Amino acid sequence: MGEVRYVGGVQLARLLGPLPSERPVYRALGRGIRTLIQDGRLPLGVRLPAERDLAGALGMSRTTVTSAYDDLRADGFVSSRQGAGSWTALPAANMYAGAAFTATKRDEQGTIDLGCASHPAPSIFAGAVEAAVQELPRYTCGPGYEPVGLMRLREAIAQRYAQRGLPTRPEEIVVTSGGQQAWNLLVHALVSPGDPVMVERPTYPHALTALRNRGAVLATVGVSEGWDTELLADGMRQAGVRLAYLIPDFQNPTGHLMGAADRAAVVEASRAAKGQLVVDETFAELSIDAAEPMPPTASFDGGGRVISIGSASKVFWGGLRIGWIRTTIPMAQRLAVLREPMDIAPPVLEQLITAELFCRIEEVRAERRIQLRESRDALVDALRTRLPEWCFTVPQGGMCLWARLPVPVASCLSETALRHGVRVVPGPLFGAEGVLEDYLRIPYVLPPDQMRAAVDRLADAYAGAEVEVTAPEQAMPACV
Structure with missing residues (x-):
């Protein structure tokens, strides 16, 4: 094993960025740290900075940081040992979220497959x-x-x-x-x-x-x-x-x-x-x-x-x-x-x-560029129309868009979406167990009309999914 991993106060403050104006402040701080854990920017088992160090880096009182850590500890996102420090963690119920989903699930006829990022062969x-x-x-x-x-x-x-x-x-x-x-x-x-x-x-x-x-x-x-x-x-x-x-x-x-x-x-x-x-x-x-x-x-x-x-x-x-x-x-x-x-x-x-x-690679690249641009733009427009609360950065290339959901329900949504006729891979399969539950990978390799149809089915699945959120504080912050 390597030495204990840790994140310093200045480094964590930089990852958190400007905190929202929510009151009390410790809830905004706790929400920010929890988000970093859930989306994978803070790995599990990383030692958090001492309360005094983080307070100094953020320009707030030590009591505020202590209260935020206490809330995170109560929710299972921080574990501590007396005199040793605090480490990032996950609630036990979330440790294997999404593990039941497999990429080998047999698609029924008519299912739109967004699980595979691959094109047909080029024209040449x-x-x-x-x-x-x-x-x-x-x-x-x-x-x-x-x-x-x-x-x-x-x-x-x-x-x-x-x-x-x-x-x-x-x-x-x-x-x-x-x-x-x-x-x-x-x-x-x-x-x-x-x-x-x-x-x-x-x-x-x-x-x-x-x-x-x-x-x-x-x-x-x-x-x-x-x-x-x-x-x-x-x-x-x-x-x-x-x-x-x-x-x-x-x-x-x-x-x-x-x-x-x-x-x-x-x-x-x-x-x-x-x-x-x-x-x-x-x-x-x-x-x-x-x-x-x-x-x-x-x-x-x-x-x-x-x-x-x-x-x-x-x-x-x-x-x-x-x-x-x-x-x-x-x-x-x-x-x-x-x-x-x-x-x-x-x-x-x-x-x-x-x-x-x-x-003839430049011919192939030119053909791929046209195909990918048309499909990517169709996907982006459809998401902005049907699922405007989802957040994403428009990729400059490649084959995949990484969409962030308002709540960490990706595994549940992937199962519901399959019943609506679209297969999509949830975030946890791309990382350690239990994190990235607020993300979906959406490849844009299908023709534009199929991309739009897939988003329609995803939107229906998202609206109809019965999702259990344990507390309002576990919803992700609004997109900026």
């Missing part, structure tokens, strides 16, 4: 397949096993990194059977049972599964409102993490895009912590409001500390099951050996198809 796909099939005979005289991937595809991937401002050699690329296998390979190579690993909250659920199966200890940093690089750096240092997994490009599920300065800051934080940074770039090519993607995070790294994961699933097609890892040459060689007991090598034909698609 058939031509890419035809060209790849014509090229395939050149490879059939050999065994067909290339543990690091076909040189042709590795060259295409390396060239794309160079186009984005990151010079890359083909020998620094390992082709995998999808981005998920890429992450699993890295987990097995870099993580031992009991190692602390930092992840975002919320984050990609299968990434959490791989870490839990490996026996890693999860340290989390909240990103529902974007990245706080100071908090991230402090978390890495306090937990002693040697590995951090981040999704800076249209983050799944929030859709946030990390800026260049923050990318440089997190690379510096990993260097200071003597840790490795694994960056998932699955959505990097899917910008909507800007023609060019953000520079890769690894372009801010001069020492091989950043390992990048890419995938053909989102920009090209999920059925290809082709991913890749960009890393140092020694690590690439190590990963090639590690993957051999799993599947020996990725399939040849799918690699050739992906290489053909890379030759």
Whole structure:
């Protein structure tokens, strides 16, 4: 285990921001801290600042902070030990909220599926397949096993990194059977049972599964409102993490895009912590409001500390099951050996198809940009019309919108919505148990008319759901 994690008074005051003018003041303070816990910006088990420190940072009396802590303790959001301090917690009844919902639930005919963030193949796909099939005979005289991937595809991937401002050699690329296998390979190579690993909250659920199966200890940093690089750096240092997994490009599920300065800051934080940074770039090519993607995070790294994961699933097609890892040459060689007991090598034909698609990636990106913009805008307009009390930031790219509900009822709503003919994934599946109950992930990959119909069904489900809220204070604050 790493050392005890804590948040300082100044840091918590910055996370809270301006408090509402509610009276008494301690209720507004308690509500603000509870919101930070529920939406994941304050991880569970984090030691809160001493009452005197927080009072000084907020410019209020110690009695006010004491009363707020007392209320949170009574509601189960803070646990304390005499003389040791206070830690963030959750009421016992909420610890496994949403756990019964599974992404494998069988949809009935006519159900609109908002559980999957994936497009059909692009219009040029058939031509890419035809060209790849014509090229395939050149490879059939050999065994067909290339543990690091076909040189042709590795060259295409390396060239794309160079186009984005990151010079890359083909020998620094390992082709995998999808981005998920890429992450699993890295987990097995870099993580031992009991190692602390930092992840975002919320984050990609299968990434959490791989870490839990490996026996890693999860340290989390909240990103529902974007990245706080100071908090991230402090978390890495306090937990002693040697590995951090981040999704800076249209983050799944929030859709946030990390800026260049923050990318440089997190690379510096990993260097200071003597840790490795694994960056998932699955959505990097899917910008909507800007023609060019953000520079890769690894372009801010001069020492091989950043390992990048890419995938053909989102920009090209999920059925290809082709991913890749960009890393140092020694690590690439190590990963090639590690993957051999799993599947020996990725399939040849799918690699050739992906290489053909890379030759015309700008055509694909332009097509995706039009599709995603139309569907995103239809979703945004429908939400603002039918569910105006829901809060969200319009994403600049990617495939997902992260909607905040007025009350923490996401798991209940997901079950009710399924009965209304729409499948949607609740927030708790993207984070630690019991938090993010006030969020839903809504992909915008379906045509605009289906997006509008899905929101109509969601609105009906939300209006008709029988939701039990234990007290008025547990409602989330109004949107600003």
